[in-house]
Amino acid sequence: MIEPIRLTPIGVIHSPFNTVSGVPIQPLNGKGIRGSIELNLDLLEGLKDIEGFSHITLIYVFHLATRHSLSVVPFMDTEAHGIFATRSPSRPNALGISTVRLVSVERNLLHIEDVDIIDGTPLLDMKPFFPHFDNRTTDKIGWLAKKDISDGMRSDDRFR
Amino acid sequence: MIEPIRLTPIGVIHSPFNTVSGVPIQPLNGKGIRGSIELNLDLLEGLKDIEGFSHITLIYVFHLATRHSLSVVPFMDTEAHGIFATRSPSRPNALGISTVRLVSVERNLLHIEDVDIIDGTPLLDMKPFFPHFDNRTTDKIGWLAKKDISDGMRSDDRFR
Numbered sequence: 352m353i354e355p356i357r358l359t360p361i362g363v364i365h366s367p368f369n370t371v372s373g374v375p376i377q378p379l380n381g382k383g384i385r386g387s388i389e390l391n392l393d394l395l396e397g398l399k400d401i402e403g404f405s406h407i408t409l410i411y412v413f414h415l416a417t418r419h420s421l422s423v424v425p426f427m428d429t430e431a432h433g434i435f436a437t438r439s440p441s442r443p444n445a446l447g448i449s450t451v452r453l454v455s456v457e458r459n460l461l462h463i464e465d466v467d468i469i470d471g472t473p474l475l476d477m478k479p480f481f482p483h484f485d486n487r488t489t490d491k492i493g494w495l496a497k498k499d500i501s502d503g504m505r506s507d508d509r510f511r
Numbered sequence: 512m513i514e515p516i517r518l519t520p521i522g523v524i525h526s527p528f529n530t531v532s533g534v535p536i537q538p539l540n541g542k543g544i545r546g547s548i549e550l551n552l553d554l555l556e557g558l559k560d561i562e563g564f565s566h567i568t569l570i571y572v573f574h575l576a577t578r579h580s581l582s583v584v585p586f587m588d589t590e591a592h593g594i595f596a597t598r599s600p601s602r603p604n605a606l607g608i609s610t611v612r613l614v615s616v617e618r619n620l621l622h623i624e625d626v627d628i629i630d631g632t633p634l635l636d637m638k639p640f641f642p643h644f645d646n647r648t649t650d651k652i653g654w655l656a657k658k659d660i661s662d663g664m665r666s667d668d669r670f671r
Contacts, residue, residue: 354520355517355518355519356517356518356519356520356572356633356635357515357516357517358515358516358518358604358606359515359516359603359604360514360516361603361604377644378644379643379644394581394595394603396581396582396593397581397582397593397594397595397596397603398593398595398596399582399591399592399593399596400592400593400596400653400654401593401595401596401653402653403596403651403652403653403654403656404596404649404651404652404653405649405650405651405652406647406649407595408608410570410604410606410608412516421554421556421557422556422557422559431559432559432560433556433557433558433559433560433561434557435554435557435558435561435567435636435637435638435639436557436558436559436560436561436563436564436639437638437639438638438639438641442636443519443521443554443557443636444518444519444521444570444635444636446518446570446635446636448568448570448608448638450645450647473516475516475604475606476595476602476603476604476606477595478595478597478598478608479595479596479597479598479652479653479655480647480649481598481649481652481655482646482647482648482649482652483539483652483655483660484537484538484539485610485645485646485647486642486645486646486647487566487610487640487642487645487646488642489564489565489566489640489641489642490565491563491564491565492563492564492565492639492641492642492643493560493561493563493564493639494560494563495639495641495643496563500643
């Protein structure tokens with residue numbers, strides 16, 4: 352009953368990160384790091400009014416995650432958790448989301464900041480971020496509650 | 512150079528909404544509305560420790576959006592904007608994201624709340640929500656700044 356879904360990337364993300372190691376863990380740890388989105392030219396009309404938003408949420412493919420595991424030891428822990436309780440790239444569908452700062456738009460090129468994404472990443476969608484809808488106050492943050500969230504955390508190659 | 516991506520849904524989302532009209536606009540407008548996720552049984556191991564999180568972000572397919580437009584008049588406005596400056600379902604890749612409350616987990620069934628999703632929606636991924644990483648303070652919210660964000664907004668069938 353469940354049929355495969357076929358998606359075509361809408362563009363490519365460019366960043367200073369060329370390997371799976373040393374990439375910031377989440378946009379917070381990529382603060383100020385610049386990158387860009389090169390949108391397919393035939394989709395140009397879809398950008399109208401996007402420059403009005405300071406933040407956009409990207410949905411992309413973890414294209415260097417070649418296998419998937421249901422149990423992983425995430426970057427931020429030393430214990431294993433179910434893949435859906437983590438943000439690790441080696442997921443059944445290797446989809447990533449990042450909310451980045453939109454700096455400027457130059458035709459089909461979007462200059463972005465707070466980038467935690469590898470160069471050459473295929474972009475599937477982008478949406479405006481609206482704090483009134485998208486921010487949350489949570490009661491429970493699971494295994495992350497025990498973690499020391501220090502600045503500057505970077506990836507290693509465990510999900511290669 | 513850009514190749515299609517093939518994804519297989521990890522499960523199905525169930526909700527009280529059976530048509531494209533009358534669905535809450537964003538989880539905020541679906542406050543308290545219950546639904547569930549039926550995860551494919553072969554992925555059960557991936558749920559370990561997810562019950563520790565009060566909120567999870569779902570990535571899913573707008574399966575009833577059969578066409579896409581680059582310019583749309585979104586539910587919340589009377590003027591047209593580029594599709595990437597809106598959250599409308601008729602996108603080049605019809606992907607939706609919603610952060611919902613995780614109420615409880617019963618084997619492969621996740622009971623969720625604050626549901627703004629149509630019954631039968633194919634689920635592609637789910638991730639724990641972590642406010643420290645995921646909340647944002649924005650400078651600019653584009654065309655949404657002029658809007659009256661009243662409670663209880665619901666969809667109509669314009670993107671059918």
